[in-house]
Amino acid sequence: MILERVVIEDFKSIKKLNLTLHDLTCIVGKNESGKSAILEAISFLNHSKYKLKIEHTNKSSKRYDKDQYPLIIGYFLLNEEDNKEIFEIFPIQFDEKQKAIPKTPINYKWLRLSIKGSKIEDTSLELVAGNNKSYDFAANYAVQQIVDIKEKLQKLIPFIELFTTDNLTLSPITFEELNTKTTSNVSFRRMFAIGGVEKISSLNISQIEKLDDKLFTIGEKLTALLQRNYKQDISLRVEVKYVGNKFLVKFLDSSKRSYKLSERSFGFQYFFAFLINKTYLNTVSTQNNLFLLDEPGTSLHPEGARDLIQIFEQIVKDEQIVYTTHNPFLAYRKKPDNLILAIKDEKKGTEILTKTYTNKYQVLRKELGLMLNDSFLVNDINLVVEGNADKYILHYIIHEDEGLNDLTWVHIYSADSATEIIPSVRYLNSLDLKGVVLLDSDKAALKEISKPKFKTHITTKNNWDHLTLDEIKKDGAERTIEDMLLPQKYVEAYNSYYEEQVDTIDWLKPFQPIVVTKYSIPILDIINPHFREFSPNGINKIAILRKFTQMFPYDSNVGFYKDLKNILMQINQRVLKLK
Structure with missing residues (x-):
């Protein structure tokens, strides 16, 4: 319930x-x-x-x-x-x-x-x-x-219990503090209860030998509890000590060195204190x-x-x-x-x-x-792409197609160019993350794949996979992300977008739509020379793709996105193997 x-x-x-x-x-x-x-x-x-x-x-x-x-x-x-x-x-x-x-x-x-x-x-x-x-x-x-x-x-x-940082602490504590019921010592009291000491007043700190025996028993029970629940390091052992005038918790690892709880990571401290409280509540209640x-x-x-x-x-x-x-x-x-x-x-x-x-x-x-930039909310599994245009259209399709639900939680990370793919993956590797790299099948991408560092950081890594846009056709042709859309419709979107920008761009001469009689790939080899007749700048790839999705919504024009969907299905298979 x-x-x-x-x-x-x-x-x-x-x-x-x-x-x-x-x-x-x-x-x-x-x-x-x-x-x-x-x-x-x-x-x-x-x-x-x-x-x-x-x-x-x-x-x-x-x-x-x-x-x-x-x-x-x-x-x-x-x-x-x-x-x-x-x-x-x-x-x-x-x-x-x-x-x-x-x-x-x-x-x-x-x-x-x-x-x-x-x-x-x-x-x-x-x-x-x-x-x-x-x-x-x-x-x-x-x-x-x-x-x-x-x-x-x-x-x-x-059973409902509210925890704040105050009642999830196990800082060293005196007998007098432990024997007083306060919010700040509740975790320590529960730890003793799990170890078999229900009444703190039953501890006699003047009888050191007897106290050591009780604390050893508590440590053994806590060790068994920790090893059942903390799989990251099953060698850890728990010791409860009375040093000076305070009780404290220590841990021994496989090196046989002893560490105070405060010397462990904050995440581990929180986990251990929370484990104590969870175990105590499960012990005293069947709810x-x-x-x-x-x-x-x-x-x-x-x-x-x-x-x-x-x-x-x-x-x-x-x-x-x-x-x-x-x-x-x-x-x-x-x-x-x-x-x-x-x-x-x-x-x-x-x-x-x-x-x-x-x-x-x-x-x-x-x-x-x-x-923040793309490093914000980096996920455990990442799809690394060459640029923001790739990121935009892939994100759009993933969230429009119910068959790609498994990818909705994969983070799409833009490397900004083919030459930045390897540094991007090295960065994600430093965070112990994993993912799939998607590259164009053009000369720039193939040059990156041939580099020894690509092999070192991607090809031979168990937590990474890669593919190019040629994965579906396998014909060796050069392709960029734009070539994965229906070319006639992409040209329509290009023409429509720039016809709307009459007053927003400083044209060399009035823009005239392109008329394509014979389509070939890469489609940008046709588009770019045409655009340079009217402007010294490059085309706005994201704006054209956005126009494409507005003119041809995915749900009623799935066929226009067929090749990209097939690529995403290939990516999905690789992602599932990484989970």
């Missing part, structure tokens, strides 16, 4: 939000956008742990004027197994002759939990069908039966968990951010995570719908924007104030 949807009304900067969640949801936004408020609001669905307060109410709302609390509604998605379990919860009823009435199987879509205050009577729990009609408990059961049923239903809801993570790994470099996301992906195989970030490298991009942008409007308060991936994440970049 996961929390599929949450409705939030008049909570802090939020006036009203209706937010769809996934197994892994990333909420991106700049500081003060209200993304943390969204997480905090969701946390109150665990009303046994987190209590709404009247000061949480949005001060510009009618609820605030009436001294009312915010409203938070969670829709927990029910699957077939959940419905079977709920069916067993419903008690058997009897008719007037005390004969058991057969229970009718149920098939509800959501378990809806509403919170509108701090008291138990301010909560309501309903079974809701797909048509939004709720089950009428009162018509079928007595008051006490309803109370019992709802108590059991409550136990099916995932699934919903982890709300506020700004995890804020100082991570790109590689560390990628590692942390991979850890999240492992966790959500069994649990659910919603996290916030303003770090672009922690933005989750493998499932575009799982990435949500939080923005704050002066009048409307905090709002959300979905489909942040349109126009190469333009809305996300703008909101975060990012003015």
Whole structure:
């Protein structure tokens, strides 16, 4: 069971939000956008742990004027197994002759939990069908039966916990600090509980030998836990030590050298602390968990951010995570719908924007104030092309053709020229990334392929593949990206675009459309000499391609793009082998 949807009304900067969640949801936004408020609001669905307060109410709302609390509604998605379990919860009823009435199987879509205050009577729990009609408990059961049923239903809801940087730390700590329950030491206390020490007061720091034995046992249990979950280095062992007057965590690797937790990467520190909390919660409860993570790994470099996301992906195989970030490298991009942008409007308060991936994440970049080149949001798998014209038309087709969905998450990286292909791949290799190189089948591209460095950095690398535009025809002809479109229509787009530029270009003489009686490739060998009759500058390749897509939309003119689609299908096969 996961929390599929949450409705939030008049909570802090939020006036009203209706937010769809996934197994892994990333909420991106700049500081003060209200993304943390969204997480905090969701946390109150665990009303046994987190209590709404009247000061949480949005001060510009009618609820605030009436001294009312915010409203938070969670829709927990029910699957077939959940419905079977709920069916067993419903008690058997009897008719007037005390004969058991057969229970009718149920098939509800959501378990809806509403919170509108701090008291138990301010909560309501309903079974809701797909048509939004709720089950009428009162018509079928007595008051006490309803109370019992709802108590059991409550136990099916995932356990929700909000984590901030403060309660995901394992810094060295004194016995006195550890024995005091605070947010900052919760991870350390849970680590001891996993190791078998439920009561910190049972530790006797004056009996060093006995204390060392207990700490050794804790270390062994934590080592087994870490080695089951951290596959990057299964040689790591965990030690818990009492040094001076503080408890601290240390790690031994295959070199037999000892490292303090603070000497490990920030990503590992966060992972280990999170693993402790996740394991503890799974131990004390049979419920699934919903982890709300506020700004995890804020100082991570790109590689560390990628590692942390991979850890999240492992966790959500069994649990659910919603996290916030303003770090672009922690933005989750493998499932575009799982990435949500939080923005704050002066009048409307905090709002959300979905489909942040349109126009190469333009809305996300703008909101975060990012003015970056193609190195921004480089993906694990990249398609490296010679120039921006290639990038434009390939991106257009990928997002128009449903059969190419697997490529929608591949980043198209423009090298800017054939001679920059090798340096571009070397850069991506330095980030431990992989991909496919697509080159023209002209002399410039073939010259690059023949270079020893091309072989070193691309041909012989297991994480890279390459092909040229001659991959489909295999006739040895020279081709650029323009030759992969229907040539007659490309010429039409060329003529149409420049006929519209009468007053925007300083022509040598008035532009006249080209008339082609015999088509050959490369088509630019026909176009370029014609254009030079009217202008000393080169043609605008991207503008012509954009005109082509406007005049001949993909969905109704697929045949015009046939060769490019075939190339992309070849690329797709290579990408799948790299995954």
